[in-house]
Structure formats: structure tokens, C-alpha cells
Amino acid sequence: MDTSVFESYESEVRSYCRHFPTVFTKAKGANFYDENGRKYIDFFCGAGAVNYGHNNPEIKQKLIDYLMSDGIMHALDMYTVPKREFIETFEEKVLKPRGLNYKIQFPGPTGTNANEAALKLVRKFTGRQNVFAFMGAFHGMTLGSLSLTTDKGSRKGAGVPLENVTFIPAPYMFPELDVIAYMQRLLDDDHSGIEKPAAVFLETIQAEGGIRVFTVDFLKKLREFCTKNDILMVVDDVQVGCCRSGTFFSFERAGIQPDIVTMSKSIGGYGLPLALTLINPAIDVWTPGEHNGTFRGNQLAFVAAKGGIEYMLSHKVEEQVQKKSAVIKNYLEQEVLPLDSRLELRGMGMIWGIEFEKIPVVGLADRVIEQCFANGLIIEGAGRKNSVVKLMPPLVISEEELTEGMTIIKKSVQQVLAAL
Ligand SMILES: Cc1ncc(COP(=O)(O)O)c(C=O)c1O
Known part of the structure; x- marks a missing residue:
């Protein structure tokens, strides 16, 4: 070859x-x-x-039909029929049946874009700079997401200090360590040297970190910890969302509602580029265009994403x-x-x-x-x-x-x- x-x-x-x-x-x-x-x-x-x-084949046919109709292919973040239909489908078929209430932000089309948007927003909303993330995490390769990513090889590529993140031992690393109590101590101890974070970022199953499943008990306690301490909880469902874990969102098994959820990869239905940052409406403090980008909301990907959700439901x-x-x-x-x-x-x-x-x-x-x-x-x-x-x-x-x-x-x- x-x-x-x-x-x-x-x-x-x-x-x-x-x-x-x-x-x-x-x-x-x-x-x-x-x-x-x-x-x-x-x-x-x-x-x-x-x-x-x-x-x-089912999603392909929808794409072919859309292409053959001369449907609009690029529209920045203007209102379009494919975007409307995707939003309606996502709202009606994914969020509402799960009792979830999120505003949808369309950042640039990759997972790292969705996490960059989340990072900016949690810092803006809380006025805090620091963020907690877990050892073993992978959140993307652009500088903000990379600051949340732990593997040395990837971090070395940054060429600048990656700051304002405190890494917390992942719960599987030291079975004898109560990670929630450890985080609480970081907040309460005036000699911990750690700033209170705007948010805790996590993958409920660390994928690049070696397929490390966070337990339901841990996820519930983490949600309680965040609520109690007025810290936002951000679940990165870029890799293990879209049913990979057995439910559409990977956190459903814990019955929790994160403040922000990031998605990409299979949300595009057909391998097309699309990303979502799902935001609790109460923290949607963006001003218009404050987080911008030419390829926010890819029209063909909206068609495929709607098709993906319909396929997911009709094929159980x-x-x-x-x-x-x-x-x-x-x-x-x-x-x-x-x-x-x-x-x-x-x-x-x-x-x-x-x-x-x-x-x-x-x-x-x-x-x-x-x-x-x-x-x-x-x-x-x-x-x-x-x-x-x-x-x-x-x-x-x-x-x-x-x-x-x-x-x-x-x-x-x-x-x-x-x-x-
Ligand atoms: C959990 C997680 N977050 C973010 C990303 C980054 O996504 P992208 O490569 O689309 O920027 C990945 C990619 O593998 C991922 O697994």
C-alpha cells in the first residue's frame, strides 16, 4: 500500500x-x-x-434529500430550518423526556470547542478563575481544554504554562481516599493554598484515561458537593454521550443534573462536525457574540443530528x-x-x-x-x-x-x- x-x-x-x-x-x-x-x-x-x-442508510437519505433541495449549507448562527428542527427534536425527544432543562449553545464543531465555551462561561458566571478537574482527564487539545487534560505528552505541546486548574485524584486512584472529603478540605482549610473553583469538570467514564468508570455513588456525592459549595458541575459527554454508556447521557445512571454538559462526536449523527454546550438557563450569562466562530452550527450536521436522534429512538x-x-x-x-x-x-x-x-x-x-x-x-x-x-x-x-x-x-x- x-x-x-x-x-x-x-x-x-x-x-x-x-x-x-x-x-x-x-x-x-x-x-x-x-x-x-x-x-x-x-x-x-x-x-x-x-x-x-x-x-x-436512514441518516444518509435525509442528507441526500437536503443536498438535493439546495438547502442552505452555511449560515453562521443565523436562524435556519435545519437548526430549528434539530433544536425542536433535541428538546422534545431528548431533554424533556429526561426532565432536563438546558439552553443549547452551538460552539465551534469539536469537543474541545464545547469545553472552551464551558470554561469561559463558568469563570464569567462565578467570577472565579480556578477550576477542578480529575487526574486522568481528557478534555481536548486547545489551550483551555488542554489545561484540564492530564497526559504529559499532550500538555508538553502547549509551549506555555497551563494554569488555573487544580487536579484532584480520580476516585479509583486511591481507594482509601475519600475524594469528596479531600475536596471539601481544600475549600475549608485556610492553609490549603487552593482557590475555590468555578466548576468541577469531569467525564463520568474517563475514556482516554483508560476506561475508568466513576461510580453512581461518587457522581451523586459530587453533585451534592458542588451544590453545597456553590460550584458548577460540568460533565464532558463528548466521548461517552449519545448512548455509548447505555443511556443517552452518561450521567443519567446517577439521576443527577449537571449545570453544563458538553457534547460533540456522535451528536453529529453521521460523523459530521457538531458540538453542543448545554447550559442551565440560570447561568446563561453570555452577551451576544461573546463566544463566536464562523462554523458554529453546521447545517448538514443539524440534518444528520436530527436524523441520529430519530434513528436512536426508532431502533431503540x-x-x-x-x-x-x-x-x-x-x-x-x-x-x-x-x-x-x-x-x-x-x-x-x-x-x-x-x-x-x-x-x-x-x-x-x-x-x-x-x-x-x-x-x-x-x-x-x-x-x-x-x-x-x-x-x-x-x-x-x-x-x-x-x-x-x-x-x-x-x-x-x-x-x-x-x-x-
Ligand atoms: C471526553 C473528551 N472531551 C473532549 C474531547 C475533544 O474532542 P475533539 O477532539 O472533537 O476536540 C475528546 C476527544 O477525544 C474527549 O474524549
């Missing part, structure tokens, strides 16, 4: 392509195809951007996830974990991680990822030292293909372990 044009002319910053050195042409459902006509099963899912499958995607979650867990527990007693499994819904850190071989998860690719599966890594193999198939994958993909993981782990 000739990849020389990329290697010659594309910046060294390119990343995922290094794990998958082929040239892709087509994708359908849970499958990718390359220029040689080779088929791959996709367990990476555009890093969570195509939950409803590649080229989902939340139920599908809950069912397939058990299939994944059972298979990995019974077929993969027994391959080496040092392997661990974490996850929920349709995001799962196989942890290799206890096997003292550098780059082991990367080897498994490369072996999976050689065997016809696209899958990525996550976690500290990239020691986790992360399963994130499209939510609509058939159970047959799901098992086929996991069989490739099993075979690949066997091959890599045998070669040690």
Missing part, C-alpha cells in the same frame, strides 16, 4: 494513521474497506463519532447497547482474561478496556493493536502509558460482527503473548 504522499507531505503530527498504515476508501456499518478491497471491522468508531454506524439504541454490553463483558471475561491472569477488564455500555499494565513489557497494548490490524480489526489504545486496548464499536454493530471482532482480539492477544 503506497502511503508515501502522506509521509512526505503531511505533518509529523499525524497520529492514528500510524497504527493503521493503509489507505481507506469506503465504510459501511461497522466495516472499513481499504484500497486493496480488504475489509476491516471497526472497533474504534471514529473515536466515538459514528455511534450509529458508518454511512447509516439504548436497549441495544445494554444488551450488547453483556455480550462484550461475557466474551472478554471468558475468552480473553484467561489468556493471562495479569489482564484486567473495565467498562460499561459499549466502551470497554483491556488493561495490560501489570504485564511488565513496554508497549504491549500497542503490539496488540498492531496485531489486531494485521488480523483485520481497527482498534485503538488509551490510558496511562497507552496500556489499555479500548473497545468502542459502533453501537449498531450486529452481535455476529461484535463477536467476530472480539475473536480477532483474542487471537491477537494470543499471538502477542506467545511472541514474548
Whole structure:
């Protein structure tokens, strides 16, 4: 496969392509195809951007119809029919049935944009500069979001100090530590040296952090802590929203209502760029245009996003996830974990991680990822030292293909372990 044009002319910053050195042409459902006509099963899912499958036929038809009607393609943040229909659908079919009340801000179309908007807003509303975030967090690569992101490699790229964030140990890091009491102490102790934060940012399942699920108990206590101390709670649902965890929003399992929710990736329905910053109306203190951008609200993405929600409901995607979650867990527990007693499994819904850190071989998860690719599966890594193999198939994958993909993981782990 000739990849020389990329290697010659594309910046060294390119990343995922290094794990998958082929040239892709087509994708359908849970499958990718390359220029040689080779088929791959996709367990990476555009890093969570195509939950409803590649080229989902129902959403595609809506896009084709819109294109053929000469529907408006770019309108800044002007009022348009696709935006109206998306807002109405999101309000009626997603927020209201869950008893949620948010204003919708359309920032620039990526996850990091949604978090930048949230960061500015919590600081403006509270007049405080500091923010709490959890060790292991990933919130994006632009400077504000990067200041909330913990991995050293990403932070090094900033080239300037990343400030005004206090990192709190994530609840799984020190099981004996009461993280809520620790945060309270930071606030109450006049010798803690820590400024009261405007907000606590969190992923309810740290994805890039290695598939670390925050418990319902912790999420509830965190909500209480924020309310009691007049601190805003911001849930970043960029990766694990849109049913990935088993419910549309990942925090639903805790019955809580964050003050701000950020979304991107699969909210665009078809892999199209769209992001939302959902804001408790009481804190929507923006002035017009105070957070601006040319590509706020992509018209085609609005059409696909509405189509995505309709598809999600008509195909009962939340139920599908809950069912397939058990299939994944059972298979990995019974077929993969027994391959080496040092392997661990974490996850929920349709995001799962196989942890290799206890096997003292550098780059082991990367080897498994490369072996999976050689065997016809696209899958990525996550976690500290990239020691986790992360399963994130499209939510609509058939159970047959799901098992086929996991069989490739099993075979690949066997091959890599045998070669040690
Ligand atoms: C939880 C979370 N937040 C934010 C982002 C950043 O999104 P984007 O890459 O679209 O800027 C990501 C990306 O993986 C993410 O997983």
C-alpha cells in the first residue's frame, strides 16, 4: 500500500494513521474497506463519532434529500430550518423526556470547542478563575481544554504554562481516599493554598484515561458537593454521550443534573462536525457574540443530528447497547482474561478496556493493536502509558460482527503473548 504522499507531505503530527498504515476508501456499518478491497471491522468508531454506524442508510437519505433541495449549507448562527428542527427534536425527544432543562449553545464543531465555551462561561458566571478537574482527564487539545487534560505528552505541546486548574485524584486512584472529603478540605482549610473553583469538570467514564468508570455513588456525592459549595458541575459527554454508556447521557445512571454538559462526536449523527454546550438557563450569562466562530452550527450536521436522534429512538439504541454490553463483558471475561491472569477488564455500555499494565513489557497494548490490524480489526489504545486496548464499536454493530471482532482480539492477544 503506497502511503508515501502522506509521509512526505503531511505533518509529523499525524497520529492514528500510524497504527493503521493503509489507505481507506469506503465504510459501511461497522466495516472499513481499504484500497486493496480488504475489509476491516471497526472497533474504534471514529473515536466515538459514528455511534450509529458508518454511512447509516436512514441518516444518509435525509442528507441526500437536503443536498438535493439546495438547502442552505452555511449560515453562521443565523436562524435556519435545519437548526430549528434539530433544536425542536433535541428538546422534545431528548431533554424533556429526561426532565432536563438546558439552553443549547452551538460552539465551534469539536469537543474541545464545547469545553472552551464551558470554561469561559463558568469563570464569567462565578467570577472565579480556578477550576477542578480529575487526574486522568481528557478534555481536548486547545489551550483551555488542554489545561484540564492530564497526559504529559499532550500538555508538553502547549509551549506555555497551563494554569488555573487544580487536579484532584480520580476516585479509583486511591481507594482509601475519600475524594469528596479531600475536596471539601481544600475549600475549608485556610492553609490549603487552593482557590475555590468555578466548576468541577469531569467525564463520568474517563475514556482516554483508560476506561475508568466513576461510580453512581461518587457522581451523586459530587453533585451534592458542588451544590453545597456553590460550584458548577460540568460533565464532558463528548466521548461517552449519545448512548455509548447505555443511556443517552452518561450521567443519567446517577439521576443527577449537571449545570453544563458538553457534547460533540456522535451528536453529529453521521460523523459530521457538531458540538453542543448545554447550559442551565440560570447561568446563561453570555452577551451576544461573546463566544463566536464562523462554523458554529453546521447545517448538514443539524440534518444528520436530527436524523441520529430519530434513528436512536426508532431502533431503540439504548436497549441495544445494554444488551450488547453483556455480550462484550461475557466474551472478554471468558475468552480473553484467561489468556493471562495479569489482564484486567473495565467498562460499561459499549466502551470497554483491556488493561495490560501489570504485564511488565513496554508497549504491549500497542503490539496488540498492531496485531489486531494485521488480523483485520481497527482498534485503538488509551490510558496511562497507552496500556489499555479500548473497545468502542459502533453501537449498531450486529452481535455476529461484535463477536467476530472480539475473536480477532483474542487471537491477537494470543499471538502477542506467545511472541514474548
Ligand atoms: C471526553 C473528551 N472531551 C473532549 C474531547 C475533544 O474532542 P475533539 O477532539 O472533537 O476536540 C475528546 C476527544 O477525544 C474527549 O474524549
